[in-house]
Structure formats: structure tokens, C-alpha cells
Amino acid sequence: MKIGDLARLTNTRVETIRFYEKEELLPAPGRNKGNYRIYEQAHLNRLSFIRRSRDLGFTLEQVRKLLKLADDRAAPCTEVDSITAANIAEIDRKLADLGALRTELVRKLECCRGSTIADCRIIEALAPAPSK
Amino acid sequence: MKIGDLARLTNTRVETIRFYEKEELLPAPGRNKGNYRIYEQAHLNRLSFIRRSRDLGFTLEQVRKLLKLADDRAAPCTEVDSITAANIAEIDRKLADLGALRTELVRKLECCRGSTIADCRIIEALAPAPSK
DNA sequence: CTTGACCCTATAGCGGCTTCAGGGTGCATA
DNA sequence: TATGCACCCTGAAGCCGCTATAGGGTCAAG
Numbered sequence: 081m082k083i084g085d086l087a088r089l090t091n092t093r094v095e096t097i098r099f100y101e102k103e104e105l106l107p108a109p110g111r112n113k114g115n116y117r118i119y120e121q122a123h124l125n126r127l128s129f130i131r132r133s134r135d136l137g138f139t140l141e142q143v144r145k146l147l148k149l150a151d152d153r154a155a156p157c158t159e160v161d162s163i164t165a166a167n168i169a170e171i172d173r174k175l176a177d178l179g180a181l182r183t184e185l186v187r188k189l190e191c192c193r194g195s196t197i198a199d200c201r202i203i204e205a206l207a208p209a210p211s212k
Numbered sequence: 213m214k215i216g217d218l219a220r221l222t223n224t225r226v227e228t229i230r231f232y233e234k235e236e237l238l239p240a241p242g243r244n245k246g247n248y249r250i251y252e253q254a255h256l257n258r259l260s261f262i263r264r265s266r267d268l269g270f271t272l273e274q275v276r277k278l279l280k281l282a283d284d285r286a287a288p289c290t291e292v293d294s295i296t297a298a299n300i301a302e303i304d305r306k307l308a309d310l311g312a313l314r315t316e317l318v319r320k321l322e323c324c325r326g327s328t329i330a331d332c333r334i335i336e337a338l339a340p341a342p343s344k
Numbered sequence: 345c346t347t348g349a350c351c352c353t354a355t356a357g358c359g360g361c362t363t364c365a366g367g368g369t370g371c372a373t374a
Numbered sequence: 375t376a377t378g379c380a381c382c383c384t385g386a387a388g389c390c391g392c393t394a395t396a397g398g399g400t401c402a403a404g
Contacts, residue, residue: 084350094351099392114400116351137313140391150335157324157332164321164334171314175307181269182303189296192289200289202296203282216381226382231361246369248382272360345404352399362389369382374375 081119090127097127105130105144137167213251222259229259237262237276269299 087094100106106127109119129150133143142163149160188202197203219226232238238259241251261282265275274295281292323333 082351093393095393096391098352103391112400114351116400134391136317146335149329152329155329157327157329157335160329160332160334161321161324164317164324168314168317168321171310171317175310175314178269178303178307178310182300182307185268185296185300185303189293189300192293192296195289197281197284197287197289197292200292202292203278203289214382225362227362228360230383235360244369246382248369266360347402347404349402350400353397355395357394358390358392360389362387364387365385367383370380372378372380374377 081124083117083119086119086124086127089124090131092127092131100127100130103140105140105147137171138163142167213256215249215251218251218256218259221256222263224259224263232259232262235272237272237279269303270295274299 081089083094083097086092087097097106101108106123109117109123112118126147129147130143133146134140138146145163146160149155149157192200192202213221215226215229218224219229229238233240238255241249241255244250258279261279262275265278266272270278277295278292281287281289320334327333329335
């Protein structure tokens with residue numbers, strides 16, 4: 081399987097696959113006579129794992145840990161739990177921040193609509209003092 | 213006022229202030245005999261504007277536009293409105309994504325808690341096939 | 345034998361800073 | 375006067391997670 085095929089199967093850009101290889105997240109595959117990368121099923125599996133983890137908001141550093149952990153099938157998964165819990169906590173923080181932000185922006189937008197800059201409530205809210 | 217004072221007053225790192233100057237968001241201030249930047253009230257106002265905008269999730273590019281708009285007090289603020297509305301839409305997108313992500317992670321965490329890697333629901337959910 | 349889709353490497357760029365290396369300034373204290 | 379220390383300076387590189395660009399090589403179909 082060539083890199084383009086792998087890219088299609090995992091919904092990943094070709095450049096990203098090469099980037100993961102350079103980052104040692106994905107082992108370097110064999111090459112054919114024309115120096116093209118040739119991938120096996122194991123690469124597909126591993127790349128799928130990486131992409132799903134990324135989609136779930138894990139950082140590449142966390143993905144690295146998860147990959148290492150996933151290889152030791154006998155170990156307890158407390159660490160997997162804690163990485164996941166950390167991500168949930170981070171998401172909660174972001175949700176709260178974004179919610180507050182939204183409220184504030186919507187309020188400003190409602191006050192402002194259609195006036196001129198001089199009376200614009202958004203600009204006013206941003207400006208720290210009557211501009212000279 | 214020296215850069216450190218300005219930094220404290222606006223809750224901004226000194227390096228960030230210098231970065232804003234390089235980016236031409238904040239005009240270069242005068243210097244004292246020792247080549248220290250000396251800031252006036254106008255700088256404080258402008259930096260406050262920038263920081264509040266950033267806190268509200270505007271990009272530096274948007275801040276640039278807002279600053280330009282804020283100077284033309286007679287213009288209608290339709291553009292300010294549309295920049296703000298774009299931000300709200302972006303926030304809504306992120307809120308939806310994060311909400312879905314959270315649900316998925318929490319479900320995995322609940323299934324997994326305390327088992328070994330071999331039975332870990334999180335790892336299982338990430339792995340695309342029974343690992344060799 | 346040419347076209348065009350695919351592949352290769354190496355390097356730079358994105359946003360929004362942060363950090364680092366290697367200095368200079370300014371003021372209080374011994 | 376020396377010295378210590380907090381603060382300031384510049385320029386460049388680093389961070390994340392890719393993405394894009396330049397400048398080529400490979401390969402199968404027509």
C-alpha cells in the first residue's frame with residue numbers, strides 16, 4: 081500500500097503521515113525500487129489509533145504515551161484513565177471559558193447593532209477610556 | 213512608565229508587549245537615556261484594548277481591524293458587528309465539538325476504570341483491530 | 345513517448361506568543 | 375566605591391501540529 085492509499089483510508093493528509101514518521105509516531109515502512117514508502121496492515125492500524133486519539137483531543141505527547149501503554153497488555157490502565165481524565169478536565173475548562181465568552185459577545189452584539197463607531201457598544205467595551 | 217509597569221497594569225508579559233510592538237499593534241514608545249522604553253497613557257489604553265479583544269477570542273488580525281475601525285468614529289459599525297458575529301459562530305462550533313468530545317471521553321472512562329490494558333475500553337476504542 | 349497522477353526530500357511558514365543567550369542600566373545597601 | 379540585584383535591551387530560536395512550497399523522480403496508461 082502506498083502513502084496515498086493509506087492517506088485515503090485514514091482520512092489523513094500525505095504530508096501528515098510523513099510528519100508522523102519523522103516524529104517517530106509511525107514506524108518507517110519499507111520502500112519499493114522507486115523509493116516509495118510501502119505500508120502494511122500494522123501501519124494502517126497504528127495510524128488509525130493515532131488519528132482517533134487526535135480526534136478525541138489527545139495531544140501528540142499523550143498519543144505517544146497511549147501507544148506505549150497499549151503495547152503492555154498486562155499493565156493496569158490507571159495511567160490511561162488519568163490521561164483521559166486530564167483531557168476531560170481540560171475540555172470542561174474550555175467549555176466554561178467559551179460559554180462565558182459567547183454570552184459576553186452576544187450581549188455586546190445586541191447592544192451595538194447598526195449604530196456608528198462613535199456609539200458602538202463593542203468598541204466602547206474594548207476601549208479603556210474615552211479615546212482622546 | 214517602563215515596560216514592566218505597563219506589563220503589570222495590563223496583566224501582559226513583557227515579551228508579549230515587545231512582540232506587539234514588532235507586530236505594529238502597539239506604537240513604538242520613546243526611550244530614556246538608558247534605552248528603556250517609556251510609555252504614556254495612550255499606550256496603556258491601546259494595550260488594554262488589545263488585551264481585552266484577545267481575551268474575548270479575537271485573533272490578532274481581527275484586533276488589527278478593530279483598532280483601525282475604532283479610530284473612525286463616524287463610520288457605521290456594521291463591520292465590527294460582522295467580526296463579532298463571526299467570532300460567535302466560531303465559538304458555537306467549538307462548543308458543539310467539545311461537548312461531543314466530552315461525552316465520548318466520559319463514556320469511555322466509565323467503561324474502563326480500573327481494569328488492565330488488555331480489557332481497557334479506552335485503548336480498545338482507539339485500536340482499530342485486535343492487536344497482534 | 346508523452347502525459348499526468350502520484351511519489352520523494354528539504355525547508356519554511358502559520359498563530360501567538362515564550363524562552364534563551366548574552367549582555368546593559370539603575371538604584372539601594374555595605 | 376563596590377557590589378548586588380531587579381529590571382531592561384536585542385536577536386534568534388523554540389513551541390504545537392501540521393501545511394505549503396520548491397524542485398525534483400517514478401510509473402502506468404494511451
